[in-house]
Amino acid sequence: MDASVESFLAEFEIQRRASPHTLDAYRRDLARLTALAAGADPAALKPAQLRRGLMTLHVQELAPRSIARTLSAWRSYYAWLARRGVIALNPADGLRAPKRARTLPKALGIDQAAALLDRPAAGSAAGAADPLQVRDAAMFELFYSSGLRLSELVSLDWPGGLDLAAGEVTVTGKRKKTRTVPVGDQARIALEAWLALRPQFLRDEQPALFLGRNGTRLTPRQVESRLAQWAQRQGVGVHVHPHMLRHSFASHVLQSSGDLRAVQEMLGHASIAATQIYTHLDFQHLAKIYDAAHPRAKSK
Structure with missing residues (x-):
């Protein structure tokens, strides 16, 4: 995985006090980002490339909730890069995940x-x-x-x-x-x-x-x-x-x-x-x- 992604995850774990479950989910989501970059620097990806990546996940029938979480992880990573001056703008800011059906939790009477x-x-x-x-x-x-x-x-x-x-x-x-x-x-x-x-x-x-x-x-x-x-x-x-x-x-x-x-x-x-x-x-x-x-x- 890209070194900047690893640095982001290390800081994310400490500052957000992320649980192991959340950290594993973010690691999977950012692994999708590095795969999308295909060996290039993930920081150089453009909004159109990210949009195509999300569309691919949708075609692969990834659940809308999982796609939304993936986009959230990407957006957080790019915001972290922007705060450090690595990039000028967050390329994930204008992207939207597919709408997901609102499901109510099941409760006993x-x-x-x-x-x-x-x-x-x-x-x-x-x-x-x-x-x-x-x-x-x-x-x-x-x-x-x-x-x-x-x-x-x-x-x-x-x-x-x-x-x-x-x-x-x-x-x-x-x-x-x-x-x-x-x-x-x-x-x-x-x-x-x-x-x-x-x-x-x-x-x-x-x-x-x-x-x-x-x-x-x-x-x-x-x-x-x-x-x-x-x-x-x-x-x-x-x-x-x-x-x-x-x-x-x-x-x-x-x-x-x-x-x-x-x-x-x-x-x-x-x-x-x-x-x-x-x-x-x-x-x-x-x-x-x-x-x-x-x-x-x-x-x-």
Whole structure:
């Protein structure tokens, strides 16, 4: 990869506190730029060449969201070069990514969330709780209670940022920003039950809050798999993934409180625009109630 691109990425990681995931995505996007330059200096590319590069990605059926992110990475790189006097103008400034369809996040209804969490999952021996299901119940209650990201949940340590006495958890999210969010009573009860069983899985002073059968920290993929199995046993009727619990948390808190700014802070969104999508979910919920209840909501 071009030396200037590597320098940009190194500075981007430090100044933006970019996560490994974001850094990998930018590296892939800028690799496309160096490939487009075909051995020449990427700084010398013209707007028409960049436009053709974006069109090629579109023809290759790269998702519009990915093309938009690629363009954003290119634009950031050229802005970095301009600040250093390497180029006079940003050749990516006038370019536009293809429009992408606006998709709303999928959230559970309140009854579905209750079906998922109110009953113990089947499969444990009569009269004895399966320790792994106790652990899973604690994980899923905490997800829904506090609106955590999957990466935030699996990175939690014990005692770490979890304070059951105060009823709150402190996590480090995107761009290494730390936030503290409440932990509800049901989640606290479930976590206390798991912490009573956690020592039997502990190996080599592993600090992770949620441990696997072999005493190691759970991976995101393991959590996804356990949640899908749990939801199926509970008869929720839809495929449930971890981010759906975060969406459900946001949607249900907003429905109850109407406080968009508070939901933004609890989710750890840098911009209120990212949180506003849940107002659309809230409207969909109200529209369904209206359609079902109003005698003149629909034509006969």
